[in-house]
Amino acid sequence: MKESPAPRIGILVVAYNAESTLETTLDRIPEDFRSRIAEIHILDDASHDDTFDVGRRWSRLENRPKTVVMRHTKNLGYGGNQKAGYALAIERGLDIVVLLHGDGQYAPELLPEMVAPIERGECEAVFGSRMMKNGGARKGGMPLYKWLGNRVLTRFENKLLGSRLTEFHSGYRAYSVSALSKLPLQHNTDAFDFDTQIIVQLIDAGMRIEEIPIPTYYGDEICYVNGMKYAKDVVKDVLEYRLALKGFGTCPWIPKPAEYAFKEGDGSSHSVILEQMKALPPGRVLDLGCSGGLFAERLEALGHTVTGVDYIEVPGVREKCSRFFLADLEAGLPDEIGADFDYVVAGDVVEHLSRPEKLLAQVAEVLRPGGRVLLSVPNFSHWYSRLRVALGVFGYDRRGILDETHLRFFTRNSLRRTVKAAGYDVLDVTSTGAPFWSVLGGGLVARTLAAASRLLTRIRPTLFGYQIVASLTPHAAQTIVAGEHIDVQDLLNRQFVPAEHDAAPAGRA
Secondary structure, three states: OOOOOOOEEEEEEOOOOOOHHHHHHOOOOOHHHHOOOOOOOEOOOOOOOOOHHHHHHHHHOOOOOEEEEEEOOOHHHHHHHHHHHHHHHHHOOOOEEEEEEEEOOHHHHHHHHHHHHHHOOOEEEEEOOOOOOOOOHHOOOOHHHHHHHHHHHHHHHHHHHHOOOOOOOOOOOEEEEHHHOOOOOOOOOOOOOOHHHHHHHHHHHHHHHHEEEOOOOOOOOOOOOOOHHHHHHHHHHHHHHHHOOOEEEOOOOOOOOOOOOOOOOOOOOOHHHHHHOOOOOEEEEEEEEOOHHHHHHHHHHOOOOOEEEOOOOOHHHHOOOOOEEOOOOHHHHHHHHHHOOEEEEEEOOOHHOOOHHHHHHHHHEEEEEEEEEEEEEOOOHHHHHHHHHHHOOOEOOOOOOOOOOOOOOOOOHHHHHHHHHOEEEEEEEEOOOOOOOHOOOOOOOHHHHHHHHHHHHHHHHHHHHOOOEEEEEEOOOOEOOOOOEHHHHOOOOHHOOOOHHHHHOOOOO
16 A cells, blocks of 8 residues: 655744744754754744744754745735745745744644644644643743633633633644635734634634644743734634624624525524425415525425525536526526425525515416415615614625615515515515624523514514515416406506607797
8 A cells, every 4th residue: 555645844934024033943943843844944034133034044044845936025914924934934834834933932842743633634723722731831930821811712712612622822733725715814903813723714714623732832922912902803803703703793804604504493584484485385486596505405395396596506406406407597597497396495695685675576477377486585764774874884784684685685674665566466565684793603692682672573573673584476467357357457557658758839938
């Protein structure tokens, strides 16, 4: 059996004004590990001292691993320096990269232990933790206020991210370069909370993180971190991520999922529509904007036959629908979908179209007589969007009422006017509560706020209803007079076509 080639290991040394510590830090790299290092990248972040010259001098000594020394012409920041380093690691074809600080705060002697779990395929990232051994951080000189802040922030981050790390704030890390290449690092901050954002990205991507215990060392190095600002930024990052999961904010450093994450019973518009479909007899369903087919899959389980349509094909959608058509609804319904559907579902779809009336009119043509349309749209008159407009902080979100891809906004009254103009009668209108409070987790406070939201939605749906769910049916198109079928809509159209204007009489303007 042919053995796999040894991984190409790189050491990324981030350095800023590290003239007095850089060389001794590099000398501490174990002799028996140096032969396993493919490249060392020393990135001087526009230091004001001779950091660059020290690194270049060290790289020219005998028996040193291949070393690339770079000096930025302007300071990129702690996060910006890492971005440059990881981009270089990807470009140079490394398999594993270890982040090592040039000030000697983290032990180079543990480099073999840092890369071992990734080499064994156990994880995509390894973090050195100063908190794994009780009392170790304090014995190593970590000030009490930093130890306390570290513990409080780590507990808060674990709570909101569902993780179990012993420390979020260590700068000693090893990464699979392949994993890094899948993360949108270019959108991350250039500041010190870069390390927090990359943890969030790893967790969001379902990647594995292992921790190993490391010693704590506080020497004479200068700390450039503003502790209060750092704590504020870390809290902001985690809350921003939690809000992004619910669709709020644009959060460019977290990828937006292609598939709608439908959960039965979560109080969303799709959940409400599913409950309504459970009360209807099985039939042929046209699911517009079916995403990955999670909603269609539940309809099929109820006995319905579902035809899905969407402008992107999420892997696996054809297995969840009886039929699937790839089509942009902005251009209308595809001709090949057929007709005589019993139900058409348009959950959070028409607000993405420039002319929703045109699509709704087409939908009426593919419904059987007496068929039903179940439609939902965000409620722009909800207090959230009203407040943002009133405060002058209007902006778009990833999803929800202010979704950055929305072309139309609806209130309950404007939705009624739109569907009536498209040829429908409204059978029923209901509203859903806001999903904000689940950002706080499943605790008592979140449950209490969610219950209050549902109550207020029932009392004042136009102000507190987050989404509007409407059940529609096309206008009765025909009536019978003395045994004769008359198309009422055609009659109205013929009677109220504007007449051609005659030329104005002479002498009149």
